Amino acid sequence: MYIDFHNHLDFYTNETIDKAINIINNEKIKTIACSMDEKSYVKNLEISNKSKYIIPIFGIHPWNVDKGKYNLENLEKYIKTTPLIGEVGLDFHWVEDKSTYENQIRVFKYFLECAKKYNKYINVHTKGAEELVLDLIKKYDVSNQTIIHWYSGDRDNLLKLIDLKCYFTASVDLYSNIKTIEIIKEIPVSKLLAETDGPTALQWVNDVYGMPNEIKSVYKYICKVKDVDLEAFKFSCKENLIKITNSI
Numbered sequence: 611m612y613i614d615f616h617n618h619l620d621f622y623t624n625e626t627i628d629k630a631i632n633i634i635n636n637e638k639i640k641t642i643a644c645s646m647d648e649k650s651y652v653k654n655l656e657i658s659n660k661s662k663y664i665i666p667i668f669g670i671h672p673w674n675v676d677k678g679k680y681n682l683e684n685l686e687k688y689i690k691t692t693p694l695i696g697e698v699g700l701d702f703h704w705v706e707d708k709s710t711y712e713n714q715i716r717v718f719k720y721f722l723e724c725a726k727k728y729n730k731y732i733n734v735h736t737k738g739a740e741e742l743v744l745d746l747i748k749k750y751d752v753s754n755q756t757i758i759h760w761y762s763g764d765r766d767n768l769l770k771l772i773d774l775k776c777y778f779t780a781s782v783d784l785y786s787n788i789k790t791i792e793i794i795k796e797i798p799v800s801k802l803l804a805e806t807d808g809p810t811a812l813q814w815v816n817d818v819y820g821m822p823n824e825i826k827s828v829y830k831y832i833c834k835v836k837d838v839d840l841e842a843f844k845f846s847c848k849e850n851l852i853k854i855t856n857s858i
């Protein structure tokens with residue numbers, strides 16, 4: 611079984627979503643559908659009605675924290691029902707408007723608090739804010755239930771996150787990005803997961819609209835970089851999925 615630990619199914623267009631769901635169903639790809647905000651979560655819940663392989667999860671992406679002036683207490687109902695939390699985190703790289711950073715941190719701290727309180731894993735975006743994410747997951751004592759999404763920061767913080775027993779998802783730039791390959795080489799296979807990050811990620815990397823079966827290539831390249839057998843890696847991911855979705 612292939613498992614996509616970080617997809618954005620709500621990013622598929624009206625013209626492509628049915629094809630994407632068919633691929634997921636035909637190829638039996640367990641797919642964690644991350645959300646960007648409440649609206650995105652509602653859409654992912656709807657999409658998940660068409661497939662038993664889709665696991666919709668709730669989070670507010672750092673890009674979207676300012677779009678809703680969130681009263682965080684109102685989000686508790688979603689936290690209680692989501693099997694894990696995501697996508698949440700910080701982005702000080704792509705988000706150039708520094709006036710949003712304070713609110714990003716406020717929202718991220720709320721999710722960290724919830725992850726601890728409800729004993730749930732948390733799928734974390736760290737772009738340009740790796741050091742602060744590291745400090746915060748330590749402070750909230752959730753590092754061993756943290757999944758770092760598509761890490762691209764420096765080696766020093768990477769090694770610290772590995773020491774803290776975080777999980778990591780490798781994504782679709784693993785085929786060609788030498789820095790990503792070096793990062794993946796450092797991560798123990800037991801803490802390594804695979805993701806596609808939705809249709810637009812592959813488009814960003816090499817101008818191809820990504821469909822869910824792209825996950826097979828990610829697995830293939832992880833196995834190549836880590837020199838591990840495909841079946842052994844599939845088994846490891848399956849064990850991790852059980853841990854991650856059943857709570858700890």
Ligand SMILES: [Zn+2]
Pocket residue numbers: 616618644697759807
């Ligand atoms: Zn994402």
